Amino acid sequence: MLGEYRISGSRAAEISASIERAVGSGELSPGQLLPPMRELAERLGVNPNTVAAAYRTLRERGVIETAGRRGSRVRAAPPTTGRDHIRVDVPDGVRDVANGNPDPALLPPLAGAFAAAAAEGDRAPVLYGADPLEPELARTARAGLDADGVPDGPLAVVSGALDGVERVLAAHLKPGDAVAVEDPGWGRTLDLVPALGLRTVPVRVDDEGPVADDVRRVLESGARALIVTDRAQNPTGAAVSAGRACALRSVLREHPETLLIEDDHGHGIVDVPLHSLAGATRHWAFVRSAAKAYGPDLRLALLTGDAVTVDRVRGRQRLAPGWVSLLMQRALVRLWADGAVDTGAVAAAYGRRRDALIGALGRRGVVAHGRSGMNVWVPVPDETGAVARLLHAGWAVAPGARFRLSAPPGIRVTVSTLTENETEPLADAIASALGPAPARSYV
Secondary structure (H helix, E strand, O other): OOOOOOOOOOOHHHHHHHHHHHHHHOOOOOOOEOOOHHHHHHHHOOOHHHHHHHHHHHHHOOOEEEOHHHOEEEOOOOOOOOHHHOOOOOOOOOEEOOOOOOOHHHOOOOHHHHHHHHHHHHHOOOOOOOOOOOHHHHHHHHHHHHHOOOOOOOEEEEOOHHHHHHHHHHHHOOOOOEEEEEEOOOHHHHHHHHHOOOEEEEEEEEOOEEOHHHHHHHHHOOOOEEEEEOOOOOOOOOOOOHHHHHHHHHHHHHOOOOEEEEEOOOOOOOOOOOOOOOOOOOEEEEEEEOHHHHOOOOOOEEEEEOHHHHHHHHHHHHHOOOOOOHHHHHHHHHHHHOOOOOHHHHHHHHHHHHHHHHHHHHHOOOOOEOOOOOEEEEEOOOHHHHHHHHHHOOEEOEEHHHOOOOOOOEEEEEOOOOOHHHHHHHHHHHHHHHOOOOOOOOO
């Protein structure tokens, strides 16, 4: 059942750690069945309650799942391994359109902004006890949020969008609570939720965002939180439309105790308007990241929300890292002030590349999605086969399994660096990969 791996330990913590190590190393694979509790207890010479406690810990961590008489097995996407393990290794000579990165040519130079911020720090060094929020950053960010219709609320600075999402979830929920997540959705979020001991509940996504009927269903069934990507949804490129926002706000008003988290990581690279849901519930948070427009290494995001939520985030932050570097905050202020990123030009560049590929695929009878951002999502009948055929044809795409819970299979294509001359050959390769496998004859 377990191949060569032997689970070890005499205490619940040791047994759960042994299993988790094996999942992390790949010795226990996703979907693999674990021994029945009594059988494992007898093998280890411990009380069955000890094994039951170990399995309970692993369930709360999102490493395993239990299905009654069918037993316990490793989750299809356990947080211990992470979805980064579901990827394609790109050999030499293969074009990588799987990585999800922005186009380096569209990122601004950072040296000048950081030099100016460092000079300011030299004149007045930041010391313990300083205000964790750069005043000019707060003023400029608040003006942008006001212009986009995000309700007024206190501000905090976090180390990227996912850091903000994690802090908000931890501030309100307890292990076992259910969180509604987009499906397909951002793989890191799908890993993060169970890693916090929470349960993921999938919500379908179309080009206009989460499907309102699905959101109503999961909230009525007891989900305590909802995570929504407003624009440039990863992997589908969905963007919440005005009509969908109206429908979702109506659903949320029926469930005012729902914790709403909005991720606007696409700010600065999109040309579709924001339709925020913030304020439709009692507790909410809106996170706006700088990574996509200014570079992934600029680990900074603005977070606003209701007073209780932001106060809890700030409180926990003070107990751990304390603050996000004011050097980084001041550098971002300088980048904003200098107009280092032409949002319209960046959004238009990504839009042309998306539209060109979607159009080329459409002419070949292939349906694809990508309303905003830098990715195109292509539904496929056989995900593994499509990825393998494309790799053989010289193209590395991201397997949809990195982004799915129960959604149908697909592949994600990052168009951020796709050139005009590459569009048609890539569309040809995708169309060919989606067709039936070539017949083989054997002599």
